[in-house]
Amino acid sequence: QVRLVESGGGLVQAGGSLRLSCAASGRTFSSYAMGWFRQAPGKEREFVAAISRSGSTNYADSVKGRFTISRDNAKNTVYLQMNPLKPEDTAVYYCAAGVYITIGTMTQLKTYNYWGQGTQVTVAS
Numbered sequence: 001q002v003r004l005v006e007s008g009g010g011l012v013q014a015g016g017s018l019r020l021s022c023a024a025s026g027r028t029f030s031s032y033a034m035g036w037f038r039q040a041p042g043k044e045r046e047f048v049a050a051i052s053r054s055g056s057t058n059y060a061d062s063v064k065g066r067f068t069i070s071r072d073n074a075k076n077t078v079y080l081q082m083n084p085l086k087p088e089d090t091a092v093y094y095c096a097a098g099v100y101i102t103i104g105t106m107t108q109l110k111t112y113n114y115w116g117q118g119t120q121v122t123v124a125s
Helices: none
Strands: 002-007 012-014 017-026 033-037 046-051 055-060 067-072 078-081 091-098 118-123
Touching: 002 046, 002 091, 017 033, 017 091, 017 118, 033 078, 046 067, 046 078, 055 067
Parallel strands: 012 118
Antiparallel strands: 002 017, 017 078, 033 046, 033 091, 046 055, 067 078, 091 118
């Protein structure tokens, strides 16, 4: 079992920045691919970014060039640096972990085994 706890969300003006963190406990963190997803009110949860066990990354087109995902295996933590933020980035952001994830499947919500509780990000215009 893996427990994921997100932090770092909040209210920010458009053009500003936030860094989300996701701390993991349980099995060896380095054995997991990690992803960030988000869900805006009235919308389905969508892929944002992912990082494989080896450090390969993938981003949604809507955040490419603005968001950066990274991981620190020594701290069992994955990060999502977000800037510049736009009002359309407003959502609850979820961290996810999965074992059997390939480069080809890391954008797919259903391939992740464990989820955090989410952290709210609100971008004011």
